[in-house]
Amino acid sequence: MAQVLRRRVLGRALLARxxxxxxxxxxxxxxxxxxxxxxAQAPYFGLWSRLRKFGTAHLTDALTKAPPGAGRADAQHRPPGHHGGLPLVAAMGAARARP
Known part of the structure; x- marks a missing residue:
C-alpha cells in the first residue's frame, strides 16, 4: 500500500528538491x-543560496557560453509556475517546459 506523506515531510521533500x-x-x-x-529577478542571490561554491562569474560564464536564447524564456515559453519577471532556464529545461 502506498504511504501517505504528512504535510511536514512533503514540505521538507519540496524544499530539498x-x-x-x-x-x-x-x-x-x-x-x-x-x-x-x-x-531571474535575482538569479545570483538565488544560486548563491543554493550552491556551496558559487561566484557571480559562474553564472555570467554559463550565460555567455550558452547558445542564443538558452539562458532565458520569453513570455510565451515560461516554465509552469513562472508568472512574473524573466525566468532563467537551462537549454534542456526550456525544451522540456514547452508544450
Whole structure:
C-alpha cells in the first residue's frame, strides 16, 4: 500500500528538491537544469543560496557560453509556475517546459 506523506515531510521533500535545505555541490548550469528554471529577478542571490561554491562569474560564464536564447524564456515559453519577471532556464529545461 502506498504511504501517505504528512504535510511536514512533503514540505521538507519540496524544499530539498529545490535545493533549499542545504547548499549543493553543483555548477550554476547544473542547478538551473535541476530546477528546470528560476526567477531571474535575482538569479545570483538565488544560486548563491543554493550552491556551496558559487561566484557571480559562474553564472555570467554559463550565460555567455550558452547558445542564443538558452539562458532565458520569453513570455510565451515560461516554465509552469513562472508568472512574473524573466525566468532563467537551462537549454534542456526550456525544451522540456514547452508544450
Amino acid at each position: 529545490q535545493m533549499l535545505l542545504e547548499r549543493a555541490d553543483a555548477t550554476a548550469e547544473e542547478a538551473v537544469t535541476r530546477l528546470v528554471g528560476m526567477q
